[in-house]
Amino acid sequence: MLAPQIDPVALQLGPIAIHWYGLMYVFAFMSAWKLVQVQLKEQHLWGTMIHPESFENLFTWLILGVILGGRLWYVLFYNPSYYLEHPIEVFYVWNGGMSFHGGFLGSVLAGYIYCKRAGLPYVELLDRFAVVAPLGLAFGRIGNFINGELWGRVADPAQVPWAMIFPHAGNLPRHPSQLYEMALEGLLLFIILWFTRKRDWAVGTRIAIFLLGYAAARIFCENYREPDEQLGFIFANITMGMLQSSAMVVAGIAVLVWIKRKG
Secondary structure, three states, rough: OOOOOOOOOOEEEEEEEHHHHHHHHHHHHHHHHHHHHHHHHOOEEEEEOOHHHHHHHHHHHHHHHHHHHHHHHHHHOHHHHHHHHOHHHOOOHHOOOOHHOOOOOOOOHHHHHHHHHHHOOHHHHHHHHHHHHHHHHHHHHHHHHHHOOEEEEEEOOOOOOOOOOOOOOOOEOOOOHHHHHHHHHHHHHHHHHHHHOOOOOOOHHHHHHHHHHHHHHHHHHOOEEOOOOOOOOOOOOOOOOHHHHHHHHHHHHHHHHHHHHHO
């Protein structure tokens, strides 16, 4: 049985604290910036389909979409009563409290608006970002783990020798569900998409794989993750994460139907 104790502050510069959680987002955005460019250059689309200046602007819009969408979704769907009482804490993103589903929707909407205005091929670019999105998720889950948040359900150390005691979750050993999600939603899905990035698939296929792959991994991991205290189970053994990920399954199937009809 393990009891990780990781200081969430990576670096203290006087009154300024640099948190690991924030650094994970920086690493995620830097990885996406580089690896999307790699894909565009491999397909000789860099400088033709999209130019460096347009890519920088698009990326800025996507970052804003991820941060605003992820935070607002969490505030509205996961803990609205708390933030009504503590509105200033809506801005305390370094303490955690970001929703992947909201961040995903925010980036999709922001990317669509920018591409529409700039005359860029939205679906083609979204396809390339879908390849690297799981790596960003992996960094995010590491941030959750370091923060000691989103811990797993209680586990028997005799059956789960890697069970951990989290500082804010009492003295009972639990599944390190953040690491499960990092491995499945993040690294495994990234490896699948990255090593198939050169396949001659119809535009939109990678988006569908990402939607379905993430949803499957998240729903599986939710069985080991403690439901949010303020929400509990929505009904039966269904959590909010399962419910929202089920919508991604529907979206992934819809994308595949759209690809088939278009082709």
